[in-house]
Amino acid sequence: MDAATNAEIGKRAFQVFLGSFFYIFLVAKLIGSENKAKWFKRRTNYTFFNRRGIFGEYINFGYPITWQGILVFIAIYGGIFGFGYWYIFFY
Numbered sequence: 001m002d003a004a005t006n007a008e009i010g011k012r013a014f015q016v017f018l019g020s021f022f023y024i025f026l027v028a029k030l031i032g033s034e035n036k037a038k039w040f041k042r043r044t045n046y047t048f049f050n051r052r053g054i055f056g057e058y059i060n061f062g063y064p065i066t067w068q069g070i071l072v073f074i075a076i077y078g079g080i081f082g083f084g085y086w087y088i089f090f091y
Contacts, residue, residue: 009088016084024059027076036061039069 004012028036042062064070 012088012091013084016080016087020080020084021059023080024076027072028059028061031072035068039064039066039072041065 031039040062042060061069061072061076064073
C-alpha cells in the first residue's frame with residue numbers, strides 16, 4: 001500500500017471539513033429549532049468577534065443541557081471525527 005502524499009492528505013482534510021458543515025446542517029434541519037432550544041443552551045453574550053452569519057447561527061447548537069443534547073453532540077462529533085480519521089488515514 002502506497003503512502004498518501006501531503007497534498008492528498010490536505011485535500012481529504014478539506015473534504016472532511018466541508019462535508020462536516022453539510023452534516024451539521026442536516027442534523028440541525030432534522031432536529032428542528034424547537035428541539036435545539038430545549039436540548040442546548042446557546043450563548044447569550046455576543047461581541048464583535050464571536051458574531052455569526054445566517055448559516056453560522058443555524059448550525060450553532062450551543063452546549064448540551066439534556067441527555068438528548070449529549071446524544072446529538074456525540075452523534076455529530078463522533079461521526080465527524082470517526083469518518084474523518086478513517087477517510088484521511090485509511091481510505
